[in-house]
Amino acid sequence: MAEPKKLFIKTYGCQMNVYDSERMAEALGGQGYEQTSSPEDADMILLNTCHIREKAAEKVYSELGRFKGLKAEKPDLKIGVAGCVAQAEGAEIMRRQPMVDLVVGPQSYHRLPELEARTRAGQKALDTDFPQEDKFEHLRSRPKAKRGPTAFLTVQEGCDKFCAFCVVPYTRGAEVSRPVERVVTEARDLVERGVREITLLGQNVNAYHGAGPDGADWSLAQLIWELDKVDGLERIRFTTSHPNDMTDDLIEAHGTCAKLMPYLHLPVQAGSDRILKRMNRAHTAESYVRLIEKIRAARPDILISGDFIVGFPEETAADFQSTMDLVAEVKYGSAYSFKYSTRPGTPAAERDQVPEAEKTDRLHRLQALLTTQQRAAQDKMVNKTVGVLFERPGRLPGQMVGKSDHLHAVHVADCTADAGTLAKVRIISSEANSLAGALIG
Numbered sequence: 380m381a382e383p384k385k386l387f388i389k390t391y392g393c394q395m396n397v398y399d400s401e402r403m404a405e406a407l408g409g410q411g412y413e414q415t416s417s418p419e420d421a422d423m424i425l426l427n428t429c430h431i432r433e434k435a436a437e438k439v440y441s442e443l444g445r446f447k448g449l450k451a452e453k454p455d456l457k458i459g460v461a462g463c464v465a466q467a468e469g470a471e472i473m474r475r476q477p478m479v480d481l482v483v484g485p486q487s488y489h490r491l492p493e494l495e496a497r498t499r500a501g502q503k504a505l506d507t508d509f510p511q512e513d514k515f516e517h518l519r520s521r522p523k524a525k526r527g528p529t530a531f532l533t534v535q536e537g538c539d540k541f542c543a544f545c546v547v548p549y550t551r552g553a554e555v556s557r558p559v560e561r562v563v564t565e566a567r568d569l570v571e572r573g574v575r576e577i578t579l580l581g582q583n584v585n586a587y588h589g590a591g592p593d594g595a596d597w598s599l600a601q602l603i604w605e606l607d608k609v610d611g612l613e614r615i616r617f618t619t620s621h622p623n624d625m626t627d628d629l630i631e632a633h634g635t636c637a638k639l640m641p642y643l644h645l646p647v648q649a650g651s652d653r654i655l656k657r658m659n660r661a662h663t664a665e666s667y668v669r670l671i672e673k674i675r676a677a678r679p680d681i682l683i684s685g686d687f688i689v690g691f692p693e694e695t696a697a698d699f700q701s702t703m704d705l706v707a708e709v710k711y712g713s714a715y716s717f718k719y720s721t722r723p724g725t726p727a728a729e730r731d732q733v734p735e736a737e738k739t740d741r742l743h744r745l746q747a748l749l750t751t752q753q754r755a756a757q758d759k760m761v762n763k764t765v766g767v768l769f770e771r772p773g774r775l776p777g778q779m780v781g782k783s784d785h786l787h788a789v790h791v792a793d794c795t796a797d798a799g800t801l802a803k804v805r806i807i808s809s810e811a812n813s814l815a816g817a818l819i820g
């Protein structure tokens with residue numbers, strides 16, 4: 380038998396890229412590739428890239444530069460660029476870095492075996508189509524190997540919302556949902572292989588409308604209730620949601636579905652209605668705050684997380700203050716915040732930009748507030764009993780690390796529970812980015 384070829388994949392960007400990288404490794408597994416963690420051993424290097432902010436895209440080119448030496452030593456080494464930079468820049472990547480052999484966009488991963496064969500024949504391979512066929516259906520089914528207790532599962536892709544700052548509708552294409560039965564089959568398979576918690580993924584996951592077994596389109600809440608029936612699956616999460624798709628049945632599920640965890644990532648981006656309008660978000664600060672109240676009425680202990688952009692074009696000091704006020708009112712349990720980054724081809728790129736120093740100052744002020752809130756939410760857990768799904772041993776001997784229902788990292792010393800066990804833990808203390816606790820009973 381031929382020696383397996385070695386594949387090195389580096390993943391940037393969001394969780395959907397993490398999921399896609401797994402599927403690409405499986406697709407190339409059929410071509411005799413095994414994964415390696417060192418680029419020096421690789422016969423193929425794949426960068427699965429992100430285009431969301433300027434820095435993320437530039438990283439790809441500097442990383443490619445670092446592989447130049449490897450390619451010179453090993454002419455058979457193939458270098459590929461996948462993901463959202465591949466989609467956005469296409470052939471331009473090969474012009475800037477002629478050593479790149481393969482460029483493949485996120486909707487064409489099922490064509491990887493064919494593209495890889497082309498590179499082996501000494502050709503360049505480029506595919507950034509948005510094909511009609513369902514890439515997931517064409518990707519090889521997962522091998523039955525055992526895996527860790529948590530997994531991502533993409534149920535919806537693409538976005539039709541066109542926020543004025545965002546590249547996703549261009550890099551991932553139009554919104555598409557996978558049929559219910561395929562999602563449930565994949566979930567069952569994951570559970571058989573040791574998975575206890577599944578995070579359903581989509582750029583607009585709560586806009587999910589996959590074909591149900593009855594032929595009608597099912598909502599995300601309906602899909603969650605179907606997954607609730609899967610024995611051995613203990614926890615369900617989903618990300619990322621848009622406020623305008625937060626339907627009543629989904630809100631209600633947060634109150635009634637025991638497997639659905641009390642954590643919701645619901646980005647608002649900004650607190651000024653003027654800016655929200657310029658962003659094309661189609662919601663106001665007020666409607667967002669009312670929505671959070673409704674969700675908290677259904678599930679009082681739910682932890683809310685968000686995304687924020689500061690320094691969007693034309694954002695004034697008063698607009699920024701509205702963001703600070705909204706944050707003060709909502710009280711986030713966790714959040715991601717970014718300086719606005721100009722993305723060529725998006726509407727906001729053409730508008731009056733906020734000076735960099737002003738963006739930096741706003742980001743620092745916002746992050747200080749968000750960090751205080753994050754810490755407060757964590758501190759509130761002390762002396763409470765929480766569910767923890769253990770994932771792996773910690774740094775200290777005998778220690779185990781897992782995630783609480785509210786997605787806090789929890790470590791337990793002298794822990795008798797194994798990875799994959801869901802146990803009750805009493806929280807003893809709150810540290811910078813995690814909680815410490817002790818097993819109950």
Ligand code: SAH
Nearest residue numbers: 544545582619646686687688717718719720
């Ligand atoms: N689909 C998700 C998030 C997609 S991107 C949603 O709609 O919420 C993740 C986050 O990156 C966004 O929520 C936004 O806060 C940030 N982001 C997107 N484009 C950006 C840009 N041009 N500059 C800075 N941050 C950006």
Ligand code: SF4
Nearest residue numbers: 538540541542545547
């Ligand atoms: Fe981007 Fe807006 Fe779509 Fe989210 S909803 S992916 S921020 S365009």
Ligand code: F3S
Nearest residue numbers: 392393429430431463
């Ligand atoms: Fe980045 Fe593409 Fe995800 S731009 S955030 S990898 S959808």
